[in-house]
Amino acid sequence: xxxxxxxxxxxxENPEKxxxxxxxxxxxxxxIKEQTDTYFNGIDRDFQITDEALRIRCSxxxxxxxxxxxxTYKGKKLDGISKxxxxxxxxxxxxxSMHKIFEKLGFKPVRPIKKVREIYQKEDIExxxxxxxxxxxxxxIEKVVSNNFERESALFELLDLLxxxxxxxxxxxxxxxxxxxxxxxx
Amino acid sequence: xxxxxxxxxxxxENPEKxxxxxxxxxxxxxxIKEQTDTYFNGIDRDFQITDEALRIRCSxxxxxxxxxxxxTYKGKKLDGISKxxxxxxxxxxxxxSMHKIFEKLGFKPVRPIKKVREIYQKEDIExxxxxxxxxxxxxxIEKVVSNNFERESALFELLDLLxxxxxxxxxxxxxxxxxxxxxxxx
Numbered sequence: 419x420x421x422x423x424x425x426x427x428x429x430x431e432n433p434e435k436x437x438x439x440x441x442x443x444x445x446x447x448x449x450i451k452e453q454t455d456t457y458f459n460g461i462d463r464d465f466q467i468t469d470e471a472l473r474i475r476c477s478x479x480x481x482x483x484x485x486x487x488x489x490t491y492k493g494k495k496l497d498g499i500s501k502x503x504x505x506x507x508x509x510x511x512x513x514x515s516m517h518k519i520f521e522k523l524g525f526k527p528v529r530p531i532k533k534v535r536e537i538y539q540k541e542d543i544e545x546x547x548x549x550x551x552x553x554x555x556x557x558x559i560e561k562v563v564s565n566n567f568e569r570e571s572a573l574f575e576l577l578d579l580l581x582x583x584x585x586x587x588x589x590x591x592x593x594x595x596x597x598x599x600x601x602x603x604x
Numbered sequence: 605x606x607x608x609x610x611x612x613x614x615x616x617e618n619p620e621k622x623x624x625x626x627x628x629x630x631x632x633x634x635x636i637k638e639q640t641d642t643y644f645n646g647i648d649r650d651f652q653i654t655d656e657a658l659r660i661r662c663s664x665x666x667x668x669x670x671x672x673x674x675x676t677y678k679g680k681k682l683d684g685i686s687k688x689x690x691x692x693x694x695x696x697x698x699x700x701s702m703h704k705i706f707e708k709l710g711f712k713p714v715r716p717i718k719k720v721r722e723i724y725q726k727e728d729i730e731x732x733x734x735x736x737x738x739x740x741x742x743x744x745i746e747k748v749v750s751n752n753f754e755r756e757s758a759l760f761e762l763l764d765l766l767x768x769x770x771x772x773x774x775x776x777x778x779x780x781x782x783x784x785x786x787x788x789x790x
Contacts (some may be wrong), residue, residue: 460709519694523658
């Protein structure tokens with residue numbers, strides 16, 4: 419599974435106008451998620467340098483008691499524009515034991531990234547309005563493809579959508595929320 | 605959670621007689637499990653030397669479609685007689701992704717250990733007759749305690765049970781099935 423994903427900073431944009439355009443295009447509101455992501459640094463290598471990530475995500479729908487926990491490994495980015503990477507994910511039953519196992523193995527956790535994510539969907543494209551604590555407001559556009567052949571055309575499709583929303587590609591942000599928070603405050 | 609556990613080699617014992625004694629003591633047959641354990645070696649250290657373990661276990665009851673998958677970290681042994689260690693375990697939903705994540709992070713898997721485990725129980729003590737592929741037949745006696753204070757008395761209790769079964773403490777085996785297989789064939 420490859421997640422083709424682009425992200426833009428909303429600080430100088432008008433989110434209401436963007437949402438209006440999305441709804442006109444046929445996007446429908448899917449849900450609002452509260453997500454807490456704990457990232458770990460590598461044991462034998464610095465994931466900041468190798469551009470990898472190990473994450474435990476706790477995700478729940480606002481207003482529901484449906485918390486789910488995922489462990490995700492992300493490989494390094496595959497191109498110079500998007501945030502596309504190989505991603506391997508598995509759901510686990512309990513967060514504390516998983517966290518402890520990674521720590522015992524030698525992975526170093528960093529302070530969790532907390533965000534509220536409002537998700538809109540049309541067919542296989544998801545657009546999320548992310549409000550990230552200590553980072554800011556961002557728009558993520560994502561499509562999951564199964565192989566490298568589909569990757570390029572998916573990326574063009576997402577960039578087309580960005581254009582339709584009147585957002586310049588100058589606003590594209592490749593850095594993760596973790597990297598952005600580091601740049602902002604840490 | 606601390607797993608107090610002793611193990612004996614059954615190659616020169618009479619399993620039928622041991623089982624008969626257990627049943628007389630009030631042990632009841634619980635289930636038969638088929639277990640496949642994949643161990644991984646460490647990234648920055650050799651778990652054979654540090655006496656740690658990282659394992660993915662697939663466990664199913666014979667005759668049932670109830671496979672469960674667990675990730676377990678085991679710390680080094682806490683005494684010179686038993687196999688008692690700190691153990692942290694979490695259930696996961698899917699085995700292949702978990703395996704791939706560990707490999708991507710740099711852990712090296714070894715050939716899985718396959719066994720059939722016939723489990724008898726009385727109160728909080730479990731006795732298992734293990735038939736381990738390429739290793740042999742062993743008896744494991746186990747009790748789970750919550751802290752170090754309870755550990756010693758639990759160990760005495762298990763050694764008492766061993767005596768009642770007429771098995772000499774000379775037969776105690778501290779090595780894991782993985783270590784035993786290494787010694788036997790690898």
